Amino acid sequence: xxxxxxxxxxxxxxxxxxxxxxxxxxxxxxxxxxxxxxxxxxxxxxxxxxxxxxxxxxxxxxxxxxxxxxxxxxxxxxxxxxxxxxxxxxxxxxxxxxxxxxxxxxxxxxxxxxxxxxxxxxxxxxxxxxxxxxxxxxxxxxxxxxxxxxxxxxxxxxxxxxxxxxxxxxxxxxxxxxxxxxxxxxxxxxxxxxxxxxxxxxxxxxxxxxxxxxxxxxxxxxxxxxxxxxxxxxxxxxxxxxxxxxxxxxxxxxxxxxxxxxxxxxxxxxxxxxxxxxxxxxxxxxxxxxxxxxxxxxxxxxxxxxxxxxxxxxxxxxxxxxxxxxxxxxxxxxxx
Amino acid sequence: xxxxxxxxxxxxxxxxxxxxxxxxxxxxxxxxxxxxxxxxxxxxxxxxxxxxxxxxxxxxxxxxxxxxxxxxxxxxxxxxxxxxxxxxxxxxxxxxxxxxxxxxxxxxxxxxxxxxxxxxxxxxxxxxxxxxxxxxxxxxxxxxxxxxxxxxxxxxxxxxxxxxxxxxxxxxxxxxxxxxxxxxxxxxxxxxxxxxxxxxxxxxxxxxxxxxxxxxxxxxxxxxxxxxxxxxxxxxxxxxxxxxxxxxxxxxxxxxxxxxxxxxxxxxxxxxxxxxxxxxxxxxxxxxxxxxxxxxxxxxxxxxxxxxxxxxxxxxxxxxxxxxxxxxxxxxxxxxxxxxxxxxxxxxxxxxxxxx
Ligand code: SF4
Numbered sequence: 299x300x301x302x303x304x305x306x307x308x309x310x311x312x313x314x315x316x317x318x319x320x321x322x323x324x325x326x327x328x329x330x331x332x333x334x335x336x337x338x339x340x341x342x343x344x345x346x347x348x349x350x351x352x353x354x355x356x357x358x359x360x361x362x363x364x365x366x367x368x369x370x371x372x373x374x375x376x377x378x379x380x381x382x383x384x385x386x387x388x389x390x391x392x393x394x395x396x397x398x399x400x401x402x403x404x405x406x407x408x409x410x411x412x413x414x415x416x417x418x419x420x421x422x423x424x425x426x427x428x429x430x431x432x433x434x435x436x437x438x439x440x441x442x443x444x445x446x447x448x449x450x451x452x453x454x455x456x457x458x459x460x461x462x463x464x465x466x467x468x469x470x471x472x473x474x475x476x477x478x479x480x481x482x483x484x485x486x487x488x489x490x491x492x493x494x495x496x497x498x499x500x501x502x503x504x505x506x507x508x509x510x511x512x513x514x515x516x517x518x519x520x521x522x523x524x525x526x527x528x529x530x531x532x533x534x535x536x537x538x539x540x541x542x543x544x545x546x547x548x549x550x551x552x553x554x555x556x557x558x559x560x561x562x563x564x565x566x567x568x569x570x571x572x573x574x575x576x577x578x579x580x581x582x583x584x585x586x587x588x589x590x591x592x593x594x595x596x597x598x599x600x601x602x603x604x605x606x607x608x609x610x611x612x613x614x615x616x617x618x619x620x621x622x623x624x625x626x627x628x629x630x631x632x633x634x
Numbered sequence: 635x636x637x638x639x640x641x642x643x644x645x646x647x648x649x650x651x652x653x654x655x656x657x658x659x660x661x662x663x664x665x666x667x668x669x670x671x672x673x674x675x676x677x678x679x680x681x682x683x684x685x686x687x688x689x690x691x692x693x694x695x696x697x698x699x700x701x702x703x704x705x706x707x708x709x710x711x712x713x714x715x716x717x718x719x720x721x722x723x724x725x726x727x728x729x730x731x732x733x734x735x736x737x738x739x740x741x742x743x744x745x746x747x748x749x750x751x752x753x754x755x756x757x758x759x760x761x762x763x764x765x766x767x768x769x770x771x772x773x774x775x776x777x778x779x780x781x782x783x784x785x786x787x788x789x790x791x792x793x794x795x796x797x798x799x800x801x802x803x804x805x806x807x808x809x810x811x812x813x814x815x816x817x818x819x820x821x822x823x824x825x826x827x828x829x830x831x832x833x834x835x836x837x838x839x840x841x842x843x844x845x846x847x848x849x850x851x852x853x854x855x856x857x858x859x860x861x862x863x864x865x866x867x868x869x870x871x872x873x874x875x876x877x878x879x880x881x882x883x884x885x886x887x888x889x890x891x892x893x894x895x896x897x898x899x900x901x902x903x904x905x906x907x908x909x910x911x912x913x914x915x916x917x918x919x920x921x922x923x924x925x926x927x928x929x930x931x932x933x934x935x936x937x938x939x940x941x942x943x944x945x946x947x948x949x950x951x952x953x954x955x956x957x958x959x960x961x962x963x964x965x966x967x968x969x970x971x972x973x974x975x976x977x978x979x980x981x982x983x984x985x986x987x988x989x990x
Contacts, residue, residue, distance in 0.1 A: 411643075414830040415853075420639035531850040532635050534885060539850045 299324045300633040303386055303396040305374055305572060308336020309358065309615060310607025310622040311402035316361025317626035318400075323633065326367040326396075328388060333370055334362065336404055342434035344615060345472075345479045346506035351435075354615070377575045382602065398602045398629050401572065401586065402622070405564040405608040408458030408466070416454065416560055421532040423448075424558045426457075427473065430480055439487055440557070444536060447488050448556035452540050453477045454527050455497040459563030459612075468583045470563030471612040474501045477561050478514045485518040493520045494555065496527050496542050504614060525551065530558060564612040576600050585611045596625035604629050635848060640831050647818075647828035651785045652729035652775035656687045657722035661734035662695045664928075667900040670945030672733050674930040675779050682793055682937060683786055687731070690721045698736040698816075702860045712758040713765060715744050720762065720770035730773035731782060735895035738778040739816025742824050745772065776824075778817060780894035780929045784826055784834045787841035795938030798844030801961030806845040807889040811835035812856055812879070812902065814895025835892050838929060842936050844889075851882035857905055858897030873912075876905040880917045880924070887919075890956050891926045902926045907950045910986035921988040923951035935962060942969055952990040966990070 300323050304311045307329025315325045333339065335358070341351035362368070373389045377399070387393040410418040410426045417424045422443035433440055442448050455477055459470040474497065481493045500522065502508045514520040525542040533539055537554050544551045566584035573580065579587045579599050586605050589597030596604045606625035607618040656679070660672050679685040697714040700706045718741075722730055732738045748755035762768055783790070791797075798807045813832045818825025827833025830853070836846045855862070857876035862868045879902070883891070893899040903926040910916045910923070918924035926949065927935075934944045941962065946953045947969045957964050969990075970978045983989060 411639075414643060414828065417639075419642065420636055420831070422635065529853060531852070532848070533850055 300397045301326070301395065302398045302400060302629055302633075303328065303374075303384070303394070304400045304402060306336070306402035306404055306567075306607070306609070307331070307334040307368070307370070308402060308404045308607065309338050310404065310609075310618045310625075311336070311400070312358040312362060313619050313622035314400050314402060314606050314626045314629075315366050316358070316363075317623050318629060319361075319363060319366050321626065321630050323630065324367075325365070326369065326394065327362075328369045328372050328374055330373045331370065334359070334368065337407075338615070340428060340431060340435065342431055343479070343483070345475045346504070346510055348479075374572055377572050379576065379600070379602070384602065397633055398604065399572075399576075400604045400606060400625055400629060401578075401598075401609055402605070402607045402625075403567045403609045405612065406567050408464070408470075408562040408565050410457055410560045410562045412464060413457055413461075413560070415529045416457065416527065416558070417530050417532065417538070418560055421530065421538055421558075422536050423532075423538055423556060424530065424560065426560045426562045427476055427480060428562060430559050434480075434483060440484060442536065442556050446556070448491060449488075450492045450537075450553075450555040451481075451484055451494070451557045451559060452538070452553070452555040453481055453493065453495045453559045453561065455495065455561050456526070457560040457562050458565065460498060466563065466565060466583070469501060469612070471501065471503075472614055473561040473563055475504070475507050475510065477559075478502075478507075478511050478520075480559065481520045482510070482514050482518055485520065489518075493518075494553065495520060495522045496525055496540070497522060498524070498526055504616075523551070564608060567609060576603055578603065583611065585609060594628070596621065596628040602632065604632075643831055644827045644833045647823060647826065647833070649777070649781070649824060649826055650775060651777045651781045651826075653785065654685050654729075655727050656685065656729050656731045656782070657725055657727035657773075658687050658689050658779070659693050659696070659718060659730065659732045659734075659737060660689070661732075661737065661896045662699055663900075664733060664896045667896060668928050668931065668945055669948060670934075670943060671928045671930040674934045674939065674944055675733065675783070677939075678790065678930070678933050678937065679782070683789060686727075688725045688727050690725060693718055693721055696732065696734070696737040696740050698734065698740045699860070701740065702736065703864050709757070709761065711740065712744055712747075712754065713761040715741060716758045716762040716770055717766060717768060719772060720766075720768040722773060723769070723771045728774040730776045731779050732776075733779050733896075735778060735780075735814030736816045738776070739820055741776050742821050745776065746821065748772070778834075778894065780817075780834050780838075781826060783929050783933050784837050787838045790933050790936060791841045791843070794842065794936040796936055796960045796962050798839060798842045798932075798936070798960065800959045802959075806843055807956075807959055808847050808887065809839045809844050809890050809892050810847050810849055810852070810883045810886065810888040811839065811892045812852070812895075812898050814893070814898055815855065815859075817894065835894055835929060838932065839892060842932065847883070847886040847888055849883040849886050851879045854879055854882075856893070856895070856898035857901035858895075863897075863901070872901065873905050873908060876901050877909055880906065880909070883924070884917045888924055889959060891924055892929060892932055893926065894929050899926045899928050903950045907984050907987050910984060914986050916987050918951070919955065921986070922955055923987055925949070925951050925953045925956045927953070927956075935960065938962075940964075942971070951987070954990040
C-alpha cells in the first residue's frame with residue numbers, strides 16, 4: 299500500500315487526508331499543534347453564511363477515520379528524497395518512508411506589531427481580527443480595555459497586506475469579507491455602535507460577498523471609508539484617534555473611536571522547514587510555487603511533493619477544500 | 635498605553651553610537667535660534683566627559699536646507715557632504731557628529747545611496763577631486779549629537795546637580811518630546827527607538843528623573859517643515875501645525891517640551907507667542923506658556939550650568955517656571971547681560987503671553 303505523509307493538519311491537510319484514505323492510500327498526517335483543525339479552531343462563524351466554524355470542523359473530522367495515522371504536537375525534523383521515496387523523521391522520534399508528500403502548512407497571521415504606527419500591543423484598545431474572532435468564539439461581548447461596550451469602532455483593512463513597507467505587496471483576499479462579517483457581528487452585539495471600515499478597495503469577488511457588503515451598509519449602517527490609515531494615536535481616555543485620507547472626498551480625516559480592529563493579513567508559514575530540505579521553490583511573495591499555475595496547481599517543482607491550501611497563497615476555506623481534493627486526486631494519479 | 639509594548643519595540647531599534655573621537659559639524663541656524671546649545675554640547679563632551687571632539691572652522695552647510703527647498707541637486711549635496719567628510723578625514727577623526735537633524739538625515743541618506751549605488755559614490759569622489767583636489771574616507775559611525783547625549787545620559791545624570799523633579803513635592807516633572815522628522819522617519823533603524831516611538835529624548839528625560847507624557851499629536855510636524863515656513867505664503871500651515879500640537883499636549887499639563895532639531899524648538903517656542911497675540915490663547919500654567927528646551931540646554935541645566943550661560947534668556951517662553959520647579963537658582967539681574975557684562979537690552983513685552 300502506498301503511503302503519503304501530509305504535513306500540516308489544518309483544513310487542507312484534513313480534507314486531503316480523508317480523500318486519500320477513501321481512495322485506499324495509507325496516510326500519516328503531522329500537525330505541530332495539539333489538535334487537528336489549524337486556524338479553523340480559532341474561528342467562531344464563517345462567511346458567507348455565518349455558519350459556525352465548529353460545524354465545518356466536525357465535518358472535516360468525520361473524514362479522519364482510524365486508518366489515518368495522526369501525529370499531533372509533532373513536526374517534520376528532516377526529510378530526504380531517496381529514489382522515488384522520501385525518508386521522513388519527526389520531532390517526536392518517529393520516522394517512516396513515504397511515496398509522496400502533501401504540504402498543507404497553511405499561513406501565519408501577519409504580526410500586527412510590525413505596523414508600529416497603528417499601536418498594536420501599545421495602545422490599550424487596538425486589537426486584531428484574530429483577537430476579535432476569539433472574543434466571539436468565547437461567546438463574549440466586545441469590550442474596551444476599561445470594560446465598556448465600544449460605541450465607535452474602526453476596522454482597518456489591509457494590515458500587512460498590499461503594503462510594500464511591510465514587505466507584502468499581495469492581497470490577502472479574505473480580510474475584506476472578514477471585516478464586513480465582523481463589522482456586522484459587532485453591530486449585532488451592539489446595534490447602537492457606529493462602525494467605520496477604512497479600506498483601499500473592497501475585494502468582494504466571491505459569490506454572496508457583494509450581498510453581505512450591501513447588507514452591512516443598508517441594514518446595519520456600517521460606514522465604509524475609502525482611505526488608508528496613516529496613523530493611530532491613543533487619547534487620554536484610552537480612545538484612539540485615527541488619521542486617514544477619505545480618497546473619495548479628497549479630504550484628510552481625523553476621527554476618534556473607542557476601539558480599533560486591524561485586519562491582519564496572511565503571510566507564508568514560518569514553519570516551512572521542509573522547503574530547503576526538499577529544494578522547493580517559493581515565489582517572490584514567499585508562498586510555494588506550483589508546477590503550473592493554471593493546470594497543475596497541486597504539483598511543485600519536485601516530483602512526488604504536492605501542495606494544497608494557503609501555503610500557496612491566501613485563499614478562502616472553500617477554495618482550500620477544493621484544492622485539497624484536487625491534490626488528493628493528483629497524488630493518487632502520481633502513485634499509479 | 636502599554637509601556638511594555640514600547641519597550642519591546644525599543645529593543646528592535648538600538649543603534650551603534652561611537653563613544654569617542656568625534657568630528658562635530660554645526661548647524662546653519664542653531665547658533666541664531668539657540669545660541670549656546672552647540673557650545674554647551676562641546677562643554678559637556680570635553681569638560682564633563684573628557685571626550686575628543688574636533689571642529690573645523692572650514693566646514694560649511696551640509697546643503698540640507700537648500701536641498702529640502704529644491705534649490706540644489708543631489709549631485710551638489712553629495713559633493714558638499716564629500717567635502718565635509720574630507721575635513722573629518724584630514725582631522726584623523728572617524729566618527730561624524732552633526733548638530734542638525736536634517737544634516738543627520740542627509741548624511742544617512744547619502745551614505746545609504748552610496749551603499750546601494752556605488753557608482754554615485756565614485757561620482758561624488760570625482761566631483762570633489764575636480765572641485766577641490768580633496769579625498770575622503772567615509773565615517774565609521776554617524777550619530778546625531780542627541781544620540782551622543784543619550785549615550786552618556788546616565789553619566790550626565792550621575793554628575794548632575796539638578797534633576798527633572800519638582801524639588802518641593804519630589805514628583806517627577808512631566809515632559810513631552812518632539813523629534814525632528816529627519817532623525818528617523820526616513821531610516822527608522824538609524825534612530826534610537828525607531829520612527830514611531832523614538833526613545834532618544836525619552837531616555838534622557840527618564841535618566842534625568844522626569845516623566846514622559848505621550849500625547850495624540852506627538853508625531854505631527856512642529857511647524858517648521860521647511861516649505862511651510864520658508865515659502866512665506868505657506869506660513870499659515872506652519873503656525874497651525876504648531877497650534878495643533880499645543881492643543882493636543884496642553885491637557886496633559888507638561889512642564890516642558892524637549893526637542894532635538896534646530897527648527898522644532900524655535901517654532902514650538904516662538905509660535906506660542908504668535909498664537910497668544912493672534913488668538914489670546916496661551917498654553918501651560920498661569921499664562922506663561924510651556925517652556926521649550928533643546929537637549930543640550932536640558933543637559934546643561936541638569937549639570938548645574940548657569941541658565942543664562944545656556945542662552946535660555948533668548949527663548950520667547952520664559953523658562954523660569956521650570957527652573958523654579960527644578961530648584962535651580964537664577965539671577966534675574968544678569969539675565970540680559972552679555973558675556974562681558976554688557977547690557978543687551980530688554981525684549982518688548984508680549985501683550986498676552988506672560989514673561990518674567
Ligand atoms: S482582502 Fe481586502 S483587506 Fe485583505 S488585503 Fe485584500 S484588499 Fe486588503
